[in-house]
Amino acid sequence: MASGKALTRDFYLRPTRDVARDLLGCVIVRRERGRDVAIRIVEVEAYLGIEDPAAHTYRGRRTARVEPMWGPGGHIYVYFTYGMHHCMNAVTREQGTPEAVLIRAGEPLEGLTTMRRRRGPRADRDLARGPACVCVALGVDRRHSGLDLTTGRKLWIEEGERVADAQVSRAPRIGVPYAGAAAAWPLRFLVRDHPCVSGRPR
DNA sequence: GACCAGATGTACT
DNA sequence: GTACATCTGGTCT
Numbered sequence A: 001m002a003s004g005k006a007l008t009r010d011f012y013l014r015p016t017r018d019v020a021r022d023l024l025g026c027v028i029v030r031r032e033r034g035r036d037v038a039i040r041i042v043e044v045e046a047y048l049g050i051e052d053p054a055a056h057t058y059r060g061r062r063t064a065r066v067e068p069m070w071g072p073g074g075h076i077y078v079y080f081t082y083g084m085h086h087c088m089n090a091v092t093r094e095q096g097t098p099e100a101v102l103i104r105a106g107e108p109l110e111g112l113t114t115m116r117r118r119r120g121p122r123a124d125r126d127l128a129r130g131p132a133c134v135c136v137a138l139g140v141d142r143r144h145s146g147l148d149l150t151t152g153r154k155l156w157i158e159e160g161e162r163v164a165d166a167q168v169s170r171a172p173r174i175g176v177p178y179a180g181a182a183a184a185w186p187l188r189f190l191v192r193d194h195p196c197v198s199g200r201p202r
Numbered sequence B: 001g002a003c004c005a006g007a008t009g010t011a012c013t
Numbered sequence C: 001g002t003a004c005a006t007c008t009g010g011t012c013t
Helices: A016-025 A114-118 A131-138 A177-184
Strands: A027-032 A035-047 A076-081 A085-090 A098-111 A155-160 A168-171 A188-191
Touching: A016 A035, A016 A085, A027 A098, A027 A131, A035 A114, A035 A131, A035 A155, A076 A131, A085 A131, A098 A114, A098 A131, A098 A188, A114 A131
Parallel strands: none
Antiparallel strands: A027 A035, A027 A155, A035 A098, A035 A188, A076 A085, A085 A098, A168 A188
């Protein structure tokens, strides 16, 4: 089912807000032992690098963990948090501009059996609902951080059905109260009324 | 809906 | 050494 036609580098080298909005409707594909697991992106958040108090690269922070964010767009940045969760981001912009888009939720499309096994008993719409759930469903952890998303081999994002502007909602990001005024920036993009969006109020 | 424990990597002193 | 994290699932109301 997956076309294997990964989004090209140019897609990711654009302004991060645009990449975030345009990722809605796109499909993340994980290919493992010839089997595909795929989800359609329904919720994302933009993180705007050194000027964004909510970003891991705020004020130019550069450590081994965030190194993938400093490279060119089109790579994946995975971090581990709360002692048990992984979250994945698509890196944007050119090399030296450390911005990214957090994948918050997706609608399961393919490989349902695999996702159900990984996530345990729960409704299908909850399989990839929430950033850590996305990683579990796709079998992604920080060993995958830094992978190139444009080669279309193990993990990539391909074009999906375009989400119309009227179907896109913008909202403040989740879980970043420490970010001061930036916590209110409307950098979260989601498909309106979609059953698979996460976004528990906080 | 509100509240909270969980378990450890990561950044910084 | 220490504080805290781009969260989830379970419990209680």
